[in-house]
Amino acid sequence: MDIEQRQAELIDYFVKQAASLKGSELVDVIVEATSHPSLFAFSEILSVPTVIKLEGTGNSIYRELLQLCAYGTWSEYKSDSHRLPQLVPDQVLKLKQLTVLTLAETNKVLPYDTLMQELDVTNVRELEDFLISGCMYVGIIRGKLDQLRRCFEVQFAAGRDLRPEQLSSMNETLANWLSISDNLLVSIQEKIKWADSMSKINKKHRKEVDERVEEVKKAQSAKACIDLRGHEEIFSELGVMDYEEDRSRPKRRRHPVG
Numbered sequence: 001m002d003i004e005q006r007q008a009e010l011i012d013y014f015v016k017q018a019a020s021l022k023g024s025e026l027v028d029v030i031v032e033a034t035s036h037p038s039l040f041a042f043s044e045i046l047s048v049p050t051v052i053k054l055e056g057t058g059n060s061i062y063r064e065l066l067q068l069c070a071y072g073t074w075s076e077y078k079s080d081s082h083r084l085p086q087l088v089p090d091q092v093l094k095l096k097q098l099t100v101l102t103l104a105e106t107n108k109v110l111p112y113d114t115l116m117q118e119l120d121v122t123n124v125r126e127l128e129d130f131l132i133s134g135c136m137y138v139g140i141i142r143g144k145l146d147q148l149r150r151c152f153e154v155q156f157a158a159g160r161d162l163r164p165e166q167l168s169s170m171n172e173t174l175a176n177w178l179s180i181s182d183n184l185l186v187s188i189q190e191k192i193k194w195a196d197s198m199s200k201i202n203k204k205h206r207k208e209v210d211e212r213v214e215e216v217k218k219a220q221s222a223k224a225c226i227d228l229r230g231h232e233e234i235f236s237e238l239g240v241m242d243y244e245e246d247r248s249r250p251k252r253r254r255h256p257v258g
Contacts, residue, residue: 003139010039018048030062035090042070043161070161073099104157112150
């Protein structure tokens with residue numbers, strides 16, 4: 001099963017769970033979701049009415065934790081850790097994985113120094129182990145470890161949830177893309193029409209050339225026949241003349257041998 005299908009199934013499962021629970025049971029679902037090793041998208045769970053109703057209650061910090069997993073990073077958690085729930089190891093791993101995805105959104109080359117600072121990693125060996133086992137092996141990112149340049153070259157990174165303020169920008173980007181696509185389609189259609197027109201013109205020209213060639217062939221054939229008949233008539237007349245000339249010559253008499 002690929003990671004996208006697995007994500008979809010987990011999201012559907014946790015959305016249904018969250019929609020049917022309240023209070024401490026709902027908190028348990030949020031903790032389970034933010035700890036799950038294969039779940040990396042949380043905006044759908046955030047939009048569940050029961051989760052929205054946590055705002056302003058004693059459990060609102062768990063909704064904030066869910067928001068952090070949807071949009072935030074490990075460093076953001078550290079800055080607010082005094083008022084957020086204490087994380088279990090799986091949640092810490094989750095936030096660090098999501099932090100790598102956030103960095104990969106805007107940079108295709110991630111310096112080791114930046115990664116170590118953002119992830120609270122003290123040495124290169126620990127960082128590379130995390131990138132291999134915690135990110136690439138899981139399937140959320142692919143890339144190349146460059147020890148000589150001390151960086152990670154990103155080849156693929158899974159997308160994160162879009163922040164609400166990013167939606168307008170995304171819509172604008174999609175609208176621009178659609179406009180460009182429409183213009184390109186019109187241009188392609190015009191080129192297709194031009195190509196069809198040129199094809200018809202070429203076919204017509206080819207037909208005219210073929211007809212002209214055929215006419216020339218027929219004319220040459222007819223001329224050759226006329227020339228042949230003329231030669232035959234000349235040779236025939238010459239033969240008659242020779243025959244008549246031969247008849248007009250006096251014949252020699254033979255003298256008897258005595």
